[in-house]
Amino acid sequence: MNQKGIIVGYDNHHMEMPGKIIEIGLLPNIAFKILYQAPFGGPLYVEFGEERSRVALREEEARYIIVEAIENGK
Helix, strand or coil: CCEEEEEEEECCCCCCCCCHHHHCCCCCCCEEEEEEECCCCCCEEEEECCCCEEEEECHHHHCCEEEEEECCCC
């Protein structure tokens, strides 16, 4: 998959966003890369930050994160 992007904010108009997103460090201006998505709509495996931390996010959680795509050449 290897899609890259930068977190620009959150879609949290109804205050339903899981606190896990912020607690694990997925904050605005953090670069990330989607390494893999499990079959049948399973979790996304994401690498992020300068430390290259890795985490699994369910699609329901990931939908709250607003991202800007980065081209592979950057």
